[in-house]
Amino acid sequence: MAITSSSRAGPLAAVQQRIEQACQSAGRPDNCVQLLAVSKTRPAEMLRALAAQGQRRFGENYLQEALEKIQALADLALEWHFIGPIQSNKTRAIAEHFAWVHSVDRLKLAQRLSAQRPAELPPLNICLQVNISAEQSKSGVSLTELPALAQAVAHLPGLRLRGLMAIPAPCHDPQQQHLPFRALAETMARLNEQGLGLDTLSMGMSDDLEAAIAEGATLVRVGTALFGPRVTGDMQKPG
Ligand SMILES: *Cc1c(COP(=O)(O)O)cnc(C)c1O
Secondary structure (H helix, E strand, O other): OOOOOOOOOHHHHHHHHHHHHHHHHOOOOHHHOEEEEEOOOOOHHHHHHHHHOOOOEEEEOOHHHHHHHHHHOOOOOOEEEEOOOOOHHHHHHHHHHOOEEEEEOOHHHHHHHHHHOOOOOOOEEEEEEEOOOOOOOOOOEOOOOHHHHHHHHHOOOOEEEEEEEOOOOOOOOHHHHHHHHHHHHHHHHHHHHOOOOOOEEEOOOOOOHHHHHHOOOOEEEEOHHHHOOOOOOOOOOOO
């Protein structure tokens, strides 16, 4: 990735600058894309250091690891997003400790999250994970099943359906990177024609956030570009 000359220093500033430049190239306002810092496998102190620079949103994939960090960083006003595969016996803790879940792909999970969301908290923000490139991936609802799932989830009282999330197969050709992102954006537009009022396109990671922003991403999920290479703990495998 390009190392841009900047008066600001460090990986957070570099990622923010990539986002701003991508917004400018796309003719979109600078502040229309939120940065989710994906902190799986990173110790709490690394998150604390990023929070000290102003980062508020953090994304975690593994529940037990996430709960430890949420507790260790409870003195900070952070916003926690669950972005990993969900096991149905873990929904209660997710409903209790997170503000957002990006990886809902089955009605049963959504129903459990809704029922288990504590009444004193605002509704849990939900993105439906879509299997956009029809890969061999086991995660993500298919495009054919998505409209019915979206309508059902939109009616659950403990949830607020916000948008769609996808993890396209890794692709190093910048032109090809656009295709699944464009498909996801068009899919959300079609759902909105049915009155769903979705406002969140969770797409784009360290290697493809420019393409995602060009296609309308409103939230990019960035790990490696902020924290360096991960030693263990893969992201959800696309296949
Ligand atoms: C790990 C992960 C990311 C971040 O990927 P990077 O390539 O490290 O930026 C984004 N989204 C999901 C769902 C992940 O699991």
